[in-house]
Amino acid sequence: MSISTSRRDQQPVFVLHTYPFKETSLVVELFSRDHGRIAAVAKGARRPRSVMRGMLQSFQPLLGTWSGKNELRNLHSLEWGEGLLLLQGQALMCGFYMNELLLRLLPREDAHETLFDYYAQTLRQLGQIEHNPITLRRFELAMLQEMGYAVPLTHDEDGRAVEAERAYFYIPERGACVVQAKTAQQSGVQLAGKTLLDMARDDYADVQTQQQSKQLMRVLLGHYLGEKPLHTRQLLMDLQQL
């Protein structure tokens, strides 16, 4: 009976990353809709004739079947899911960036259906349109909120409604603070009340909102990510130097 209860058939998944495992296998980090982030061994997936070999690619909606109760599951099969996504050029790097954020911030075995759907939707947008930084801003905000990190936008830390014309200092874990001499010493970002209200309304038309929301998300993500820098960000900086 234990086998049947631990088996999961045809689950919607995305591959976040793979690592070589033993001589011919791979460890696959999967983001599944109903079971959250799980790690599974794809046995023999590095053999030349492996059926799974060509399918273990990121950014494609797949249906995965796995079993096992250990932290490392056994991946039995993969099938193409709904629709093929074509990420190209810069959109690929945006995809890697999202995957890195999920690998770093999303705890294992914690289902986040809404975040999964949002991730799939963001990938579809990245596949369709020219590079648009707002797509990533929206994903970053949605991801933090879905993971349960509060990002209050409409009210300041004392519960007063945020005023568009006012300048605020946004501090992780505290929220928007009215600018005072003492707040300036803490790690945070200074921005206009309008930026916060725009973000709450999901309106990124204003150039200032685009710039300030980027700074805000960078500070917030930096706070939750800790010391270790993001590889994708470093890679983009290195590329610009060439």
Added chain:
Amino acid sequence: MRNPPALEQLVEALRCLPGVGPKSALRMAYHLLQRDRKGASHLALSLNRALEVVSHCNLCNNFSEQPTCPLCASEKRDASQLCVVEMPTDLMMLEQTQAYQGMYFVLMGRLSPLDGVGPREIHLDKLVKRALDGVVQEVILATNYTVEGEATAHYVSELLKARGLKVSRIARGLPMGGEIEHVDSGTLAQAMMERRNVK
């Protein structure tokens, strides 16, 4: 029971091979010392010699015993085309086809953001210098059709196009003798999206 220190050291050294854990390493060490001492000594000598004489070709970045490898030094090759591949095995596969007479550049890897493999690790500065030698007219990107290979192709093409070079990418689609009924749907969808006009 503990093994003699020299044996322990050998086991530890063998573990630097990919996919070799403590158990396989111990098995290899026993085999070399017990069953095949001649082979072991040959392995040690070959390893030493390879380390001494093999380095990277200054043009194509492939492994070479000379500063410029025989392929790059050959006058029969078309120096106006430069094909970029990930690994030496990819170069060998392309050579087997006998369909390409140009030059190569071997990255020795691919951009892999999540593994921390960036432009420095795959010698992009060397590639840019190589491609701008004034003779190369076209750069053909033959990196893998994986997400990492695609990302690599994209950034290499951006770098080279910005410097005025013609850049192309190898085609993809159905394999030789491929039957639509049996091809995987990812490939088929790609082939449909990237269809070309019939001349």
